[in-house]
Amino acid sequence: ARYRKIDEDFFEELEEILIGADVGFDTVMELIDELKMEVKRQNTNDPSAIREIITEKFVDIYSDGQEVQSDLNIQENELTVILFVGVNGVGKTTTIGKLAHKFKADGKKVMLAAGDTFRAGAIDQLEVWGERTGVDVIKQAEGSDPAAVMYDAVRAAKSRGADILLCDTAGRLQNKVNLMNELQKVKRVIEREIPGAPHEVLLVVDATTGQNALVQAKTFKEATDVSGIVLTKLDGTAKGGIVLAIRKELGVPVKFVGLGEKMDDLQPFHAEKYAYGLFAEAFEEKEEKKEEEAGD
């Protein structure tokens, strides 16, 4: 193995890498403190060992001693309703398209509810996804009451014997009280029609988001009892490290990651794989640098 000193500089650099990944200062400090202790305990300065340890520490903090379920809560032989919420432009509608495709491939009967009646072209956008995936969309005119759309959609899904109903909602910033109330109303309508529904409330978070994602998660959780996160746009250069703080402080796990704009660009979340990727660049960059220096 390539030799490299594990000194204060190393930890400082690691701190910057983690902050640069939007992990957030407090969480970074916690991670680094634990790493330092473990490195001391194992008395190692092999970088590949360090990489294993830090991945482990990340997963430790993420899972907090529990088995974290990233599977969706799917009802057997009954309608499963999944509600999508989040701030503007994060990827809610696209994720619904991707999930519709996934469920369809699993042989499920899927329907979509066009609950964004506000944004220009939002209904058409969902309809394109409906066509692409061969799935029916329940909609009303632009500007109509989203709760009424949801009521219709749940009824239609039940009467047509659908397995899965994916409900789109308009993007909204969490500090808009009336819009958050509207969202609660949408959720209540679903609850009233089907006890126990919605079976999942997925908060979509854009990986480029910084510390505000934690505030988003907190407020949306209070309003709609969010059960999981979809972390989108991980195909860019942003890392979405704030999900660690969201998990730690609010207990909400990540269920999927979005890796592009196409139908297939959705994958289940694996904490270990994610953590490994988070540090990959850092460690590889260093190794490359070493090689260059060695070559000089």
Added chain:
Amino acid sequence: MAFEGLAERLQGTMQKIRGKGKVSESDVKEMMREVRLALLEADVNFKVVKEFVKKVSERSVGQEVMKSLTPGQQVIKVVKEELTELMGGEESRIGTSKRPPTVIMMVGLQGAGKTTTTGKLANLLRKKYNRKPLLVAADVYRPAAIKQLETLGKQLDMPVFSLGDQVSPVEIAKQAIQKAKDDHLDYVLIDTAGRLHIDETLMDELKQIKELSSPEEIFLVVDSMTGQDAVNVAESFNEQLGITGVVLTKLDGDTRGGAALSIRAVTGKPIKFVGMGEKLDALELFHPERMASRILGM
């Protein structure tokens, strides 16, 4: 979970100093630690923070803070001044080409707010400057992107140019400019598809549009909730396209918006407008001082 502002952050340090009645260099160091944390929590990029704190620290170790009776307030004042200066300077003006029509390109990552901002800018151009804009639907990739712009055009009662989604954006831009000339419209606002700065093919497409349309402005539209990645995005778009300004969207939220500082620091390009809502009149001029207070949580 509510992030502390700089004033709260400095309180502990201040208490200690008050006991001694004199500010030492190590006190300043401690205060700078708090400045650093406040900026990081506001999502200012860590490299930008480093440079910034160095600058503020140099000023603080000198007369201003150490000789002051209220060193905490003095630090805040220095930080605010430096922040404002860094982000300020240019006026939020929209350029006009000597040979009409004036072309403006809207570019940025997916979901940043380009299409909405295109509508808002068109609205502003007509209302405030009495101009006649043509909206151009050059996003042929995102489902219903054209429909979205057409709907905004209808709301504004303004013409929207589209050739459907089977024609290349470069060709669309070319024909749109001709159309504007024919119809005596003086601004051409090109709504482009969201794209990653690392997507070479799509970045090339923007370069081609730039090449043929000689835009007066290329506005990079950035979501104000963006975290540390803002520097990568802004730097890359700027290097590849030479942006002329930035529009910071969704500032009606409760984000601190440290991305504003990051972007300005790495590109040197002015933030011209801020988006303050989803409606088509929710576009405001950028105020550096207000932004500085916001980043500092005051």
